[in-house]
Amino acid sequence: MTTESFGGIAVAVVDAETPGNVGTIARAMKNFGLSELLLVDPPALDPEGEAYGFAGRAREDILPEATEISFDNLVENYYTIGCTATTNEDARNHVRYPAMTPDELTEHLGGVDADVALVFGRERVGLTNDELARIDALCSIPASEEYPSLNLGQAATITLYELRELTVEESQHPDSLHERADxxxxxxxxxxxxxxxxxxxxxxxxxxxxxxxxxxxxxxxxxxxxxxxxxxxxxxxxxxxxxxxxxxxxx
Structure with a gap:
């Protein structure tokens, strides 16, 4: 299955505070076959600064070709999946419940006939409740209750890795290099x-x-x-x- 079956997958970063995290996310996108980076209220991305320094080969295309977009335009034009830390919400007290885990995204997106945007929020507070209320679906990475908060770049990398069946050519999968005997x-x-x-x-x-x-x-x-x-x-x-x-x- 490829992203062509339901549109495409973009990655949106809302109000990032640290340019380096934007670069890290761009690099993860390059690793896992994504190219469309959307930035809502981004920090300045100096070609000589840490964003480009952390982007690896994504500094050649993904980062310089990133599109600035408003949150309104984002939710109006994409099927949005908010990627956030564990919310501690339940069916009685929630803004958006329940949340999928990253490994459930592939199956979920197989039934979506629209352009998709994975939406990552701010480093310290993530997406606001008002923003979450406008998101179509929610994805959360299970982590230790003692310290469930992940670095923004780490969270994006984990999520994009789990989508590799949709975004990475089959010939690039390690399993495709294994030829079973007749x-x-x-x-x-x-x-x-x-x-x-x-x-x-x-x-x-x-x-x-x-x-x-x-x-x-x-x-x-x-x-x-x-x-x-x-x-x-x-x-x-x-x-x-x-x-x-x-x-x-x-x-």
């Missing part, structure tokens, strides 16, 4: 294991159980073609050596 090759490996178990004279009543355990183990491991071939070779040589072994060799 089922036919895995079946040959299972057969090789059974031959090995017989060759080493494993107790016959226990052979079926050992074969099942081996199959379950490989089912969880998803071995690559090279790993499968190597295991086949090891089991084959082990079986051949066991077949050639005589008791006199240990005397």
């Amino acid at each position: 089922e036919a090759d895995l079946e040959r490996l299972f057969e090789q294991f059974e031959e090995y178990v017989a060759a080493v004279d494993h107790p016959e009543p226990k052979r079926d159980k050992a074969a099942r355990m081996f199959r379950r183990l490989l089912g969880r491991a998803h071995p690559t073609p090279r790993e499968t071939s190597t295991l086949q070779g090891l089991l084959r040589r082990g079986a051949e050596r066991s077949a050639d072994w005589t008791p006199e060799e240990d005397e």
Whole structure:
């Protein structure tokens, strides 16, 4: 699934106090495949200052191409998700309740046919109650009750990471680099294991159980073609050596 299925995802930062946090958020956007940065009442972003210093490669495009926007225009033109710290609200006392967690956003956004803006508030106080009342949905990062407040840049990075299935090309996912062996090759490996178990004279009543355990183990491991071939070779040589072994060799 890509962002093209429901529009796009922008990141909005409301009244940030620290330019460095804006740069950190821009960098996180670059990391996770986002490009549209919206700034409501931003601080001055000096190309020689900390915003650009913290932005990494996002200083080349995302940060200089950021758009200043009013909060009114933001809520009028985007499906907004307010990203805030734990609110301690419940169903009886709330401005916007309940809140999703970042890992629930992907499924939620799959049903949204509109341009989306993830809205991050101020470093110290986040989004005001008046602003939250105008937001379409709320996202909050679960954290320790002893200290639930996260740095603005950290909160944005966590949230954008959880959206990677929508924003990062499938070919860039670590899982896409893992090629599982063909089922036919895995079946040959299972057969090789059974031959090995017989060759080493494993107790016959226990052979079926050992074969099942081996199959379950490989089912969880998803071995690559090279790993499968190597295991086949090891089991084959082990079986051949066991077949050639005589008791006199240990005397």
